[in-house]
Amino acid sequence: MSDTPHRSPHHAGHRERLRERARSAGVQHLPDYELLELFLFRSQPQGDVKPIAKALLGRFGSLTAVLAASVEDLMTVRTEDARGRRKGVGAETALDLAALHEVARRVAKEQAGKRTVxxxxxxxxxxxxxxxxxxxxxxxxxxxxxxxxxxxxxxxxxxxxxxxxxxxxxxxxxxxxxxxxxxxxxxxxxxxxxxxxxxxxxxxxxxxxxxxxxxxxxxxxxxxxxxxxxxxxxxxxxx
Structure with a gap:
């Protein structure tokens, strides 16, 4: 048995810290990659999603462009964790992001339709x-x-x-x-x-x-x- 103490992953506790910051300061004050992280927490309940959030923004250029990307394009995004293990956007995560874009589109349409255009x-x-x-x-x-x-x-x-x-x-x-x-x-x-x-x-x-x-x-x-x-x-x- 090794005497080397077990070290927690560098991202341990990050999810709760981010959620607490969002609750106290308001989600509107989070940078784009952290807002995207909050959403990815639900699609990927385990592991560090910060690299994926940053990879998505790096690939598409903006939060709006990430949400507007096709499911197929989203699934081409890959990144590596601290141990060199490759991880990326799977079918479920891509579908969740596409659904979020559709929600945003319908909200905008509703706002346009409710008023004198x-x-x-x-x-x-x-x-x-x-x-x-x-x-x-x-x-x-x-x-x-x-x-x-x-x-x-x-x-x-x-x-x-x-x-x-x-x-x-x-x-x-x-x-x-x-x-x-x-x-x-x-x-x-x-x-x-x-x-x-x-x-x-x-x-x-x-x-x-x-x-x-x-x-x-x-x-x-x-x-x-x-x-x-x-x-x-x-x-x-x-x-």
Whole structure:
């Protein structure tokens, strides 16, 4: 029998210390990696999850990007503990993170839908950023609104490649008639990160505006979402 005293792992007691700090100071004061740790405690009830939290943030760049990542991409993240043992994000942890992102998306959608969308600029921008900021492919969506500018339907009209999603103005307007929308907001993302409108974006927007105008349907704005921000055609004077 060895006389060497048993040493506890360096992370022993860390979970309770972190929970206590969150309780006393408030979770809003925790850095991103510790907030992620708190969530991972439930997905991985044993072991040190700090390296995994930091590896996730290192791989994807931000907490928002971690939550927006696909289950498949999350499961590629691997790290090593103090003893050199490899550990990573398993299927259950990845699914938990994907569920957390969906909760955030639905909360943002609920906030946008409960208010007058046009006057709730912050809620609207938060919603479209949560939905599209880290999408790896271009996605074209339309927010259809009622006569009080409240959200009737957020519909994905098309998905495309990394730099193009085909848009059919007549289909956009036809759908507005089907759901009895009085107005709409066009939204799409630029996976490149730069939300600056392209010439085809401007041309397409004008085609949708003209098609909608003929049927007395307003197009309030076209928002382009990128990692670098959200561009508004209305604010840029493009419509």
């Amino acid at each position: 046009i006057s709730s600029w912050t809620a609207l921008v938060d919603y479209v950023r949560v939905s599209l900021q880290h999408e790896p492919r271009e996605q074209f969506r339309v927010l259809y609104l009622d006569n009080r500018n409240q959200l009737i339907l957020d519909e994905i009209q098309n998905r495309g490649t990394v730099d193009h999603a085909p848009v059919y103005p007549r289909e956009v307007v036809r759908r507005a008639l089907e759901v009895s929308a009085k107005s709409m907001i066009i939204v799409h993302n630029h996976p490149s990160g730069d939300p600056t409108p392209s010439r085809p974006d401007i041309v397409m927007t004008r085609q949708v505006v003209e098609a909608a105008k003929a049927l007395d349907i307003d197009v309030h704005d076209h928002l382009i979402v990128g990692r670098d921000g959200v561009a508004s055609f209305r604010q840029l004077g493009l419509m």
